[in-house]
Amino acid sequence: MNCRRLNIINRNSQRLLFLVNQLLDFKKVEQNGFTVQFSRQNVTNLVTAVAERFAPSIEQMGGKLVVEQCERDIEADVDAEALTKLVSNLLNNARKYMKDRIVIACHADEGQGWFTISVSDNGVGISRDNQEKIFKPFFQVMDDNRESKGGTGLGLSIVQSVVEAHKGEIKVESSLGNGATFIVTLPLRQEGVTASAGNDIMSPAEDKGCSRAIDGGVNDVSRPVMLIVDDNEEMLQFITSNFNSDYEVVTAVNGKEALDKLSRHEVALIVSDWMMPVMNGVELCRAVRSNCNYSHIPFILLTAKTDNYSKIEGLNCGADAYVEKPFSVNYLEARIHNLVEMRKLLREKFSQTPLEPINTIAPNPVDDQFLTQLTNIIEENFSNPELSVDFLANRMGISRSGLYAKIKTLANVTPNELIQLTRLKKAAKLLAENKYRINEICYMVGFNSSSYFSKCFQRQFGIKPGEFTPHSL
Structure with missing residues (x-):
């Protein structure tokens, strides 16, 4: 089977999936209304991403998609998936009726608290009578030969449901022979916004020299x-x-x-x-x-x-x-x-649990061997003043940047933080043996101050060294 036929199969399977999803979306709207979950999103990036996906097919049909750049990025409280459906359906509708050009644009009015997304085509246009019907499910505008352009007739109905769920409005500006412009206006702010992890703000550690080696x-x-x-x-x-x-x-x-x-x-x-x-x-x-x-x-x-x-x-x-x-x-x-x-959960377990072995975070045998070798080198050089990132990279036969990237991905800590975490975990093992005093263990794992050791141990594991037993956590 040649590449051309595979591309035809791929495009048609994607079309079939799109039509099935349209019907499923309509069924959800019909049964429960369009439910949304708002979060802070970069609308400009979202719209641009959808446009980039449509551009190749529009070009294949002999058209051009123009994305008008706004002065600055627009951030708003939206349901990202729902807004993606909205833009996709507007572009899909414009693609069916265009002559050779589609323009999509975003604008925001901070003072009024709104932003708009507009999609214009230079196609046959929509009569005034049909403009009142196009948002009804299964309605399709006929071309000059009284034939439909295909599809389910659900796209604009779904668009309207998304707009209503966002407490916005949509209007169409068109006349026969002069194309059509769909303008969606939505609020910049919504109630019940879900905070995303990407928006969390971290406060600086009180003691950078003894920071907890868990969250990054x-x-x-x-x-x-x-x-x-x-x-x-x-x-x-x-x-x-x-x-x-x-x-x-x-x-x-x-x-x-x-x-x-x-x-x-x-x-x-x-x-x-x-x-x-x-x-x-x-x-x-x-x-x-x-x-x-x-x-x-x-x-x-x-x-x-x-x-x-x-x-x-x-x-x-x-x-x-x-x-x-x-x-x-x-x-x-x-x-x-x-x-x-x-x-992430495995890294947190390793970082927070004193006696959790390092192979917990090894996803495969090669990394298990790497982490075991790395830990052994650190433990053998607790008292070595030359123990550093460069020292470890040299001993492991890997570049400094490569070592940093690998440890960061595996343990979500820097090499220096892993050195300290290895010291503290070794200290926990020695404490569990109940053979040595705390100040002895402190020096055995490379700390020069007993009070500083206790402070770091408590910050890392949430318990003082004197209170630690194998079953205390």
């Missing part, structure tokens, strides 16, 4: 990098458009190119197709897992292979998750969220 060490404000690997351009664009608001997305068309990108970017997550030329996804996963510099990176394998043998092969290569095509982007997001959240 260095607060890196840059977005994590996601590497997407697929030889299908449309699939690359589809996944990119759904994740580029949370990740810096880097793409590759085969495993060999992906390895090259890995050598030039600090990647936090890999999403790869299985079937690709040059080097397929399974071969890429094995290469990643066998390389100490990359073995810690979460790896999700996408594939149309659904037989049990393929599933076993996919997981045996070291993939953290196996997602079958066709898939819902919400399902992929859920798998990624669960994978990241599980690793």
